[in-house]
Amino acid sequence: MGRPFSERVAHDDWRHTAEQWVRRELANRDIEVVGTIEQPRIRPWSTQLKVPTATGTVWFKANCAHLSFEPLLQAELARLAPDAVEAPCAVDAERGWMLTRDRGTTLGDAVEPTVDDWCRILAGAAALQRIVAGHEVTMLATGLPDCRPSTVVARYDRLLEILSALPEAHPGHVSDDLRSQLVAVCGRVADAAAELDESSLPTTWQHGDLHPWNVFAADGRLFDFGDGQWAHAAEILSVPHAWITRQDTISWPTVLEACADAWDVTPADLASQQRAAAVTQPVNRTLLWWGCLQEATAAEWTQWGDALLQHLTRVLEP
Known part of the structure; x- marks a missing residue:
């Protein structure tokens, strides 16, 4: 390169x-x-x-x-x-x-986001996903990575192969012991992908890094779309869920309910899809980091390369 x-x-x-x-x-x-x-x-x-x-x-x-x-x-x-x-x-x-x-200050810089802010963010993102869902051809024609559920298992296998072959000193290296653990949950990855393939929500654009610093405070417009993928709609929830559940001030069930309303599905249905997406999204997120670092310096690999395993090993979480 x-x-x-x-x-x-x-x-x-x-x-x-x-x-x-x-x-x-x-x-x-x-x-x-x-x-x-x-x-x-x-x-x-x-x-x-x-x-x-x-x-x-x-x-x-x-x-x-x-x-x-x-x-x-x-x-x-x-x-x-x-x-x-x-x-x-x-x-x-x-x-x-x-x-x-320039559209001004981001929401994250303007305020400490409230539960109402998060509900608006995710309901608005869901509305955008619903619009985009019917435009697969034009979306993929932009170069947006195709990470639909049916592609996840092959991607997981390929990432294991690539990362296991890296030198032991490489920050993204998968050791023999870790590889055994990751191979043992291949069935979990396959089951999650199959569940999402048959779910009520579609495959569509997903932002990839949806948080308050990627939303403008003035009008709620989203930006910073480089982490985007063509994937199952529920994968967009992974980053917000991680942000929200690290705090005690925001009720995730309340936010999930607002998102479910935007999709016209029940919170229970969406929660089930979110759990499955929590298995497929780490695989797709690892692909993103692998691609982003292909033009990195050795020092940048040292600084950022551990993100590969941080994301991929999330498939091991209960």
């Missing part, structure tokens, strides 16, 4: 090319850049440029190859549900680049 992503995007030549594209795309929309373009963050999987303009801040985002589908995905989500997702100002699909307008 060549030079690591974070090294490429930190180089002056890359910055010059990216800023030229930004200025050209904004000029084509009669938007003037009025100050210094800053690069506030670089990660192994993405970077952002903060662009001051005469009409407010615009954000440029560049993704690694595995997440390069995000600009087209966001554009398609915005086309299907313009009230829920902001359309990018400009997209370069080949390079995985896009420009979006």
